[in-house]
Amino acid sequence: MRRLIYELIESVRIAAAQIRANKMRSALTALGVIIGIVAVTLMGTAIKGIDAGVDRSMAGFGDDILYVSKWPWHGVEDWWNYRNRRPIKHEYGPQINAWIAANPNSALKLAVPTGQRNTTIIRGEYRVNNIYTLGTTSDYARITRSDLKEGRFFSDFEGQAGSNVAVIGFDVADALFPNESPLGQTVRIRDQNFQVIGVVAKQGSFLGLFSWDSMIAMPLSTYRRYYRVGEGGELRVQVDNKRMAEAKEELQGLMRRIRGLGPEQRDDFEINEQGTIREQLDPIKNGIAMAGLFITGLALFVGAIGIMNITYVSVKERTKEIGTRKALGARRRTILLQFLVEAVAICFVGGVAGLALAAGLTSLVTVIAPSFPLVFSTGLVVVGLTVSVLTGIFSGFAPAWAASKLDPVVALRYE
Amino acid sequence: MTPVAPTATRPTRPPGKLVIQIDGVTKFYKMGEETIRALRGVALQIRRNEYLAIMGPSGSGKSTLMNMLGCLDTPTDGHYDFNGKNVAHMVDDELAEIRNHEIGFVFQTFNLLPRSNALHNVELPLIYAGLPRHERLERARQALTDVGLGDRMHHRPNELSGGQRQRVAIARALVTRPSIILADEPTGNLDSKTGVEIMDLFEQLYEQGNTIIVVTHEEDIARHARRIVRLRDGLIESDEPVA
Numbered sequence: 001m002r003r004l005i006y007e008l009i010e011s012v013r014i015a016a017a018q019i020r021a022n023k024m025r026s027a028l029t030a031l032g033v034i035i036g037i038v039a040v041t042l043m044g045t046a047i048k049g050i051d052a053g054v055d056r057s058m059a060g061f062g063d064d065i066l067y068v069s070k071w072p073w074h075g076v077e078d079w080w081n082y083r084n085r086r087p088i089k090h091e092y093g094p095q096i097n098a099w100i101a102a103n104p105n106s107a108l109k110l111a112v113p114t115g116q117r118n119t120t121i122i123r124g125e126y127r128v129n130n131i132y133t134l135g136t137t138s139d140y141a142r143i144t145r146s147d148l149k150e151g152r153f154f155s156d157f158e159g160q161a162g163s164n165v166a167v168i169g170f171d172v173a174d175a176l177f178p179n180e181s182p183l184g185q186t187v188r189i190r191d192q193n194f195q196v197i198g199v200v201a202k203q204g205s206f207l208g209l210f211s212w213d214s215m216i217a218m219p220l221s222t223y224r225r226y227y228r229v230g231e232g233g234e235l236r237v238q239v240d241n242k243r244m245a246e247a248k249e250e251l252q253g254l255m256r257r258i259r260g261l262g263p264e265q266r267d268d269f270e271i272n273e274q275g276t277i278r279e280q281l282d283p284i285k286n287g288i289a290m291a292g293l294f295i296t297g298l299a300l301f302v303g304a305i306g307i308m309n310i311t312y313v314s315v316k317e318r319t320k321e322i323g324t325r326k327a328l329g330a331r332r333r334t335i336l337l338q339f340l341v342e343a344v345a346i347c348f349v350g351g352v353a354g355l356a357l358a359a360g361l362t363s364l365v366t367v368i369a370p371s372f373p374l375v376f377s378t379g380l381v382v383v384g385l386t387v388s389v390l391t392g393i394f395s396g397f398a399p400a401w402a403a404s405k406l407d408p409v410v411a412l413r414y415e
Numbered sequence: 416m417t418p419v420a421p422t423a424t425r426p427t428r429p430p431g432k433l434v435i436q437i438d439g440v441t442k443f444y445k446m447g448e449e450t451i452r453a454l455r456g457v458a459l460q461i462r463r464n465e466y467l468a469i470m471g472p473s474g475s476g477k478s479t480l481m482n483m484l485g486c487l488d489t490p491t492d493g494h495y496d497f498n499g500k501n502v503a504h505m506v507d508d509e510l511a512e513i514r515n516h517e518i519g520f521v522f523q524t525f526n527l528l529p530r531s532n533a534l535h536n537v538e539l540p541l542i543y544a545g546l547p548r549h550e551r552l553e554r555a556r557q558a559l560t561d562v563g564l565g566d567r568m569h570h571r572p573n574e575l576s577g578g579q580r581q582r583v584a585i586a587r588a589l590v591t592r593p594s595i596i597l598a599d600e601p602t603g604n605l606d607s608k609t610g611v612e613i614m615d616l617f618e619q620l621y622e623q624g625n626t627i628i629v630v631t632h633e634e635d636i637a638r639h640a641r642r643i644v645r646l647r648d649g650l651i652e653s654d655e656p657v658a
Contacts, residue, residue, distance in 0.1 A: 003545030010542050017530045324526040327487060328587070329515020329543040331508045408487045412522070 011341035029310045030350030032303020037354025037384045043292025048375040062145045064241035069234045073276040085268045088233040107247035109238040112139045115229040122188040123176040132215045135223020143238040146212045151183045151198030162221035167198040171213040304395035311343045311399035323411030336404040343396025351388025431463030440493035453479040455649035466621045468637035469630045471646035481630045485597045486513045519588025521598035525580045527572040534568040537587045558586040578609035595626045614639045
């Protein structure tokens, strides 16, 4: 055991000397590994980035919200089974809140009815299309995670009175009021004037997911004055996020009672949660992972062949040295270890260089395109280094094995 | 040429216990269709404290015999006992063990590691022996001092003269305290003056109690030994003490 450690130290020492002596050759050989590691880390960065992007987009909505809707968020093939479901009525909101008040142990906290559709908002010359327009009660301010950049959310009074007031997202504000504060100004929605009373702080969005940045909110009673709620009706129910599953079950039971469903009848509503949106991104993440894996695999394979080749060259060049070492008592294991360590060392150096390059590229992307989410992590460093070491073992083994099997007599005679 | 040392004044140490005993050793190589009979039945006994020269023209089987004695190769047939251990049928790693512990090699081309300094070159066999670092360094320093290179320990081979390089190689051979020192044409790459110095060093080592086998084709070098074994066509032609 002790002997193995000494041999290992000696191998590392030889490998270091060898790389120092053949800098150019080692660098060129490591290039394949560098590319492979850059590919693997950027792929990991992108996948992690998608998660981070979703988190950022969703941050304003809170991860403790269940959405009671007519349609499930995930795509369904049997749409005809959903089409005839009854709309979600806003009256359910107060009913659920009454249940919550009566059951202090409930996992549910607060239900807020909403209506939503896409509208166009106009201010003088400026106009923005397809803005997610939310009608809701003043309670919404209590369940949202977003902060206001300026102004305020509408009050209970404004909610009940059906005032024409609006809270707008950052991007909407930016588009309509490029160089001034929107507060107290008027925007037109469906030929109606709305007074802007609040602007939500910037969140950033990702892959076109909903984000508060491109939204507008108005009191539900106002919304209902101008739009038929019908299909767009929804309830947002804040729950205890430590009891998510329990809350979902409770809400389901409650909704069935409100809807008056018999035990044999199926649910005619859907309880959605943010996780569904995440799941919908899985195919994208898998796609990136597959493509990345392919590129990485290819690059590493080419890199491995380069290293295998250079290790064969190294064995050939040092045949006489191998003979000498064997004459001095180096066993097969010793020689095997020596060349294996050398191949691994080149890969390891390549791996470190690749990681450094990937880290550099990541920060460059972050500077150039801040909205593009890339996340570099320690996990990736560990993966990158492990992959490079494994590549070294894979590519170095055959030549190292050949070296260990050399006949000392033949090796010593080699010139 | 090298002047022959006056044999009369040279001390001869009494032979000790048997180190090498080979009997009926043959070695055949296949070279394409042809079988080369490098050794055709050799018997030889070498005792501790001997100073032996193996001579012979090229093709006589001299190198093959040396490889066999040095446990770099195994015989096709015959017996080979090293310190009472049968090494004729040992596998690679067992032979490596014997070479590491029992044999000190000195090569014609020195065979030092070019990128390592003298100290590390001498330390190398002790790494393979599994000795701890402080002990390795201590013994390597001692060996280098013994061959007169105490002040050259941190020089690399390319910073040393030929004679100094061969001294490093001899220190490397000595450092494991082997049963025999096996030198293959040790002066072959040196000028005659340096060659004499190296042979003087072997003389000293012999007088200090080492067992030395020198393989050479030079009569003058061989005459430094106390016994000369001459090979011809894979057989021992003569085996006699140096007068």
